Amino acid sequence: DAKTTQPPSMDCAEGRAANLPCNHSTISGNEYVYWYRQIHSQGPQYIIHGLKNNETNEMASLIITEDRKSSTLILPHATLRDTAVYYCIVRVSEDDKIIFGKGTRLHILP
Amino acid sequence: SAVISQKPSRDICQRGTSLTIQCQVDSQVTMMFWYRQQPGQSLTLIATANQGSEATYESGFVIDKFPISRPNLTFSTLTVSNMSPEDSSIYLCSVGGGRIHEQYFGPGTRLTVT
Numbered sequence: 403d404a405k406t407t408q409p410p411s412m413d414c415a416e417g418r419a420a421n422l423p424c425n426h427s428t429i430s431g432n433e434y435v436y437w438y439r440q441i442h443s444q445g446p447q448y449i450i451h452g453l454k455n456n457e458t459n460e461m462a463s464l465i466i467t468e469d470r471k472s473s474t475l476i477l478p479h480a481t482l483r484d485t486a487v488y489y490c491i492v493r494v495s496e497d498d499k500i501i502f503g504k505g506t507r508l509h510i511l512p
Numbered sequence: 513s514a515v516i517s518q519k520p521s522r523d524i525c526q527r528g529t530s531l532t533i534q535c536q537v538d539s540q541v542t543m544m545f546w547y548r549q550q551p552g553q554s555l556t557l558i559a560t561a562n563q564g565s566e567a568t569y570e571s572g573f574v575i576d577k578f579p580i581s582r583p584n585l586t587f588s589t590l591t592v593s594n595m596s597p598e599d600s601s602i603y604l605c606s607v608g609g610g611r612i613h614e615q616y617f618g619p620g621t622r623l624t625v626t
Contacts, residue, residue, distance in 0.1 A: 434613075445516075445604050445617030446555065489554070497543060497609040502555040 405429065406490045411507040420477040422506050424490030427471040433494055435466060437475045439486040440505070446489065449475065485510045514539055514607050516618035524624045525595055532591045533621045535605030540585035543609030546578070549602045549620070558603075561588040595625045 407425040414420040426435060436451040450457055450464045452473075457464045463476040477484055489505040515538040525531050535544065544561040559567040559580055567580035582588040592599050602622050608615035 436613075438615075440555075445606075445620055448614040448616070451613050487554075496613045496615075499543075499545060499557055499560060500606075500615055501557060502547075504554050 408506045413509045420480040422475040425472045433492045436491040438489045441486040514616045518618040522622040530593045535588045537586045541607040544588045545606040546590045547604040597625045600625045
């Protein structure tokens with residue numbers, strides 16, 4: 403079973419920041435938080451991952467709470483191309499299998 | 513990054529037949545995985561394809577139904593055996609591991625069983 407809980411769907415206006423929450427209250431100390439997204443009819447795409455500290459790359463920012471029981475993926479300026487299902491995942495290492503939950507279906511509104 | 517191709521991209525098959533899906537990667541990879549995505553659903557892991565040994569199957573999936581081969585570090589096959597309409601899904605190959613945090617996914621094979 404997936405170890406994360408996400409809202410089933412969210413809306414965000416184009417150009418605004420999209421903030422996608424994820425609960426992972428049973429996360430272990432050595433587990434990373436990963437985010438992937440799946441645009442319609444494509445395979446999932448890696449976005450970002452982190453352990454304790456906040457992370458930022460060219461796609462998004464990841465904010466992890468101090469107790470590590472939840473995190474937020476931030477898309478700073480959402481565009482229509484960001485419409486996708488976003489998956490929050492926890493795993494021990496890069497050799498660990500990925501178990502997908504139901505994810506959050508993000509709708510970007512023009 | 514890894515570039516993954518899958519063959520066929522889609523197929524329509526009759527009940528009771530079998531289909532073998534190929535996954536080819538452009539570089540040697542440590543881990544290869546096979547997923548299934550039924551219509552409107554999330555991805556479900558079928559198995560981890562181990563090079564040189566039997567695949568490791570997840571609960572609910574068995575080797576007789578989904579035999580997997582991995583003859584080398586760049587190639588794997590998944591066979592869907594004795595198909596029924598319930599096997600209609602997208603089947604995705606994925607690669608990763610070896611100090612690379614990203615796991616890359618192929619474009620998928622869309623299977624319809626009639």
